[in-house]
Amino acid sequence: MTEHPSDRDMACQAETGARALVDRIAQAVWETDARGIVVSDSPAWRRLTGQSLADLLDRGWVAAIHPDERRDIRHQWRAAVARGCSIDIEARLQVEGGGYRWSRLYIVPLRAEDGSVRNWTGMSMDIKARKEAEHVLRESEARLQGLVGELQHRVRNILTVVRSVFSRTVEGERPIEEIAEHFRGRLDSLARTQVILAQHPAGSIDLQNLIRDELLNAGVQDGPLLAIGGPDVGLTPLQAESLALAFHELTTNALKYGALRVPGGHLNIGWTTNIGYGGDRVLDFTWTEQGVPAIPVRPTYRGFGMELIKDALPYRLGAETRVEFLGGGIRCSISFPLPEQDGSVSTG
Structure with a gap:
């Protein structure tokens, strides 16, 4: 059994x-x-x-x-x-x-x-390995949310700038072809700046590269009639965005009416960094044109470029600005506080 x-x-x-x-x-x-x-x-x-x-x-x-x-x-x-x-x-x-x-x-x-x-x-x-992986994932998600938030802020900001540029460009009684040319040039400047910002999302933007990018796009090459110099300076995205548009306006004006139009003209672009009253670093920037034969006359119409330098830069950057119509050309001075130095200037 x-x-x-x-x-x-x-x-x-x-x-x-x-x-x-x-x-x-x-x-x-x-x-x-x-x-x-x-x-x-x-x-x-x-x-x-x-x-x-x-x-x-x-x-x-x-x-x-x-x-x-x-x-x-x-x-x-x-x-x-x-x-x-x-x-x-x-x-x-x-x-x-x-x-x-x-x-x-x-x-x-x-x-x-x-x-x-x-x-x-x-x-x-x-389960240490799993917990560490979860922690890394949470950090990645937090960074992604931060980047999405920054992107949304950047998009809202650039749309506001575009609306402002458009409304100021179409003011006045000018031919539609001239309006379109100005608007297209300003949009191109904004687009180039956005490309630079996208290439360096975590770092600051080199001031000299920003200036040279605008000049090269306008066909202005290095030579005896152009002087550019100053220490290495890193700009925040907001500063770079605002200054790039100002450089575009100054370059366009110099090509049409100033030192970049006449054979004997000379353009000197320089900057220094100093300590302001509050102990912060301050950038002192000058754009000086010489050799323009026309008698300087202060324009009666305050165009987009002048409004940008005199009103927008002080509002957006806390800048002090001054535009002088001197014999031989204009002189534009811009001073504003710089971010703390962190060694993250992007020059590429």
């Missing part, structure tokens, strides 16, 4: 198999009695946590949890024992040698034949 194993034997075999599986996937395993009190030694747990046998038997496994999470987990553990249900928690677990490491703690009740809890088995699994 074939002897069939009893239900008790099958249960013992199942429990033994479960323990073997747990031992393979867990860092450490420990047991408590039905009341949740540690009553036996757990060498693997002590090796993992550095917890002494006396502390383990006296204070229990919860004593190895990080102090910031210990109270909450002790509450969860007591509630689980009272209800007789398993718990699955994540916490920082002390490790041998000092410090804490993220672990997943899974604790289940083992029941007697009558369904009552006979004892509890717990196991810990290392």
Whole structure:
């Protein structure tokens, strides 16, 4: 007659198999009695946590949890024992040698034949790598949200500038061809600046490169009639955006009426950095034209370029500006505070 194993034997075999599986996937395993009190030694747990046998038997496994999470987990553990249900928690677990490491703690009740809890088995699994990956992901998401917010702000800002440029360009009774030419040139200047800003989203924009980009686009090459010089200066995106449009207006005016139009004209662009009254760095910029034969006459019509330099730059950059109509050409002076130096000037 074939002897069939009893239900008790099958249960013992199942429990033994479960323990073997747990031992393979867990860092450490420990047991408590039905009341949740540690009553036996757990060498693997002590090796993992550095917890002494006396502390383990006296204070229990919860004593190895990080102090910031210990109270909450002790509450969860007591509630689980009272209800007789398993718990699955994540916490920082002390490790041998000092410090804490993220672990997943899974604790289940083992029941007697009558369904009552006979004892509890717990196991810990290392989840440090997963937690670090989650942290990196959260930081990436935060940076992405910041970039999206900055992009939205930049788009709103540039649309406001475009509306302003358009409304000022179409003012006055001028041929539509002239209006279109001015508007197209200003839009091109804004577009070039946006390309520069997109290439250097985290760094500042080099002042000299910004100036040379505008001059080269207008066909103005280096030569004896052009002098550009000053220390390395990094601009914020707002400063670069505003100044690029001002440089476009100055260049356009010099090509049509000033030093870049006449053979004997000379253009000198220079800047220095100084300490302002408040202790901040201040940029002092000058655009000086010479050799223009026409008698200087202050224009009666205040165009977009003049309004930009006299009104917009002070409003947007806190700048002090001055435009002088001198014999031989105009002189434009712009002074404004610079950002703190951080070594992030983008010159490419």
